[in-house]
Amino acid sequence: MEEQKHIKDYIVDYLLEEDAGKGVDPVLAEWLAEDESNRKDFDLYKKIWEESHLYTESGAYDSGLAWEKVDAINGQKKSSRQYLRNISYAVSGAAASLLIILTLSFMGVFQKKSDVLVRMTADYGNRSEIVLPDGSLVKLNSGSEVAYSYDPKKKIREVAFQGEGFFDVSKSKEPFVIKTAGGLNVRVWGTSFNLQAYTDDSVVQASLVEGCIELESGKEKLIMKPGEIAVFDKNTNEIKQVGGILSHSYGWLDNKLYMEDMPLSVVCKYLERWYDVEITLQSGLGEDIRYNGVIQEETVTDVMEALSRLSHISYHVKGKHISITSK
Template sequence: MEEQKQIKDYIVDYLLDGEDEKHLDPILVEWLAESESHRKEFDLYKKIWKESHRYTESEAFDPDLAWEKVNKINRQKIYAHKYWKNILYIVSGAAASLLIMLALSFMGAFEKSSDMQVRMSADYGSRSEIVLPDGSLVKLNSGSEVVYAYDSKKKIREVNFLGEGFFDVSKSKEPFVIKTAGGLNVKVWGTSFNLQAYADDPIVQASLVEGCIELESGEEKLIMKPGEMAVFDKETNKIKQMKGVLSHSYGWLDNKLYMEDMPLSLVCKYLERWYDVKIMIQPGLGENIRYNGVIREETVTDVMDALSRLSNISYHVKGKHISITSK
């Protein structure tokens, strides 16, 4: 840890000194010479540092805070499921590419204007997380997207959200409002909560861990307290509280799927998103077969093996397509 602190200080000093290559500290030179990964990491920091000046006034720039932001971006977690036994993944190369893509996405998302905007997404079969400019942390489940915008005139932090995410919103006097594709708005005050709002789902579900949020759609409003869960019906535009185990709603953070009388059709919808596959179910099976319990498997074939042991189904895999029939 001590070495990392020293390297941090040397890089910050280098950046503050105008990136003068002739005056590189010997310790920093030695660290760069140790490996190619150090040099690539150093180059990435410089790119993000330069980009930060496009949206941060120099007189208000805090070097320690900037370093922390850069470091958080560099540590963004990408969770990739290994879902096919017949496909070879080069994990290290994929992880490096994803990291670079995330960093470049972060840098390119800031437009040179009076307002600030950040966009981040997680494709099917992967997960990611992002630290927003206001310090809020968002962990994205598969098939999710978050677009953060700051309105300097209205002094509002606004997010357009699609998919599922766990939000840890930083406290501020400026409102934090999330808009979902289903027409539900979520007003947030320094809060931790899970929000499930996929475009193809009939409902939007919110689970509040701590703090306070307000769900609003037209005349419908509901202020939630810690430990409460609520759903918004897109068809009726009604908001109501629901019963359930709070932690089960964000079990995906631990790669767990909690099934409480869950039909096979819904289980398969989760699997399609998590593993980036397409599942076809024999007519009549989707709603008639239901499961209780928890799934925590590494591959989609492991999950299918478990489901076939628990019920009267069999499955066939062809590429990214899975067909399910009765035994």
């Protein structure tokens, strides 16, 4: 029925006008009376709306910015907006804030406790994008996961992260802290940067495009400036600045792999993540063969063909398994 199709409009109107003492719209009243589950859903929406003021105070959440970014992403990759498919009409101001909260909550990403929690995973062979409740945008590379929480008492935005992602963090007086599995914490002040922190890598790499970030692990700290690249060694807990071309570190955004004296073993690790394949190397080849240049190919077979032309290797593809031997 038509009323059912747009029932969220009536819920939004009711919650926005409740403080003014207005009653329940007849259409909404009829919907509530139809089924007990409708009443439970409505009560849940109302509870979330009442609690959402904790997250929409000035300086804690910019609904306009968040909606603008959500709307922009909605016109791009489908994989990055699955959790917002229920949004089919334009809203503004407080209604935008409410709609984002209700939609995320309905999909089960908000916790009923004091924390707000949003989680997104990009499996091997896939990439995703997510707009966090504070308006920050995170682009996830293959094999990555991000989990966002907000503590209204401590007023801290925290992100648990593993994998690789490009962060565009919204500016706020409240700290934005990323915690990696390797023990490195990244404190952010409204900025853009790439963070590579796969659990099976020995180092975490941060590449700062603009703004300022601080890397911290125990007593080790490093404040980065735009254009700088830094690495954290998980084995020694050492943080140091390194050289390199900044844009190459996030070339994956353009499906490019920049190789600078890169061992075949490392190249294969990238390919396994990007294409969701398993690669077996002949003993000794992994470190002996190194590459310089850039790869931008459509399929993993195209990549293997390019590598075989650059070096003396042969490859055999069987399903998702690739074996590499010397020619």
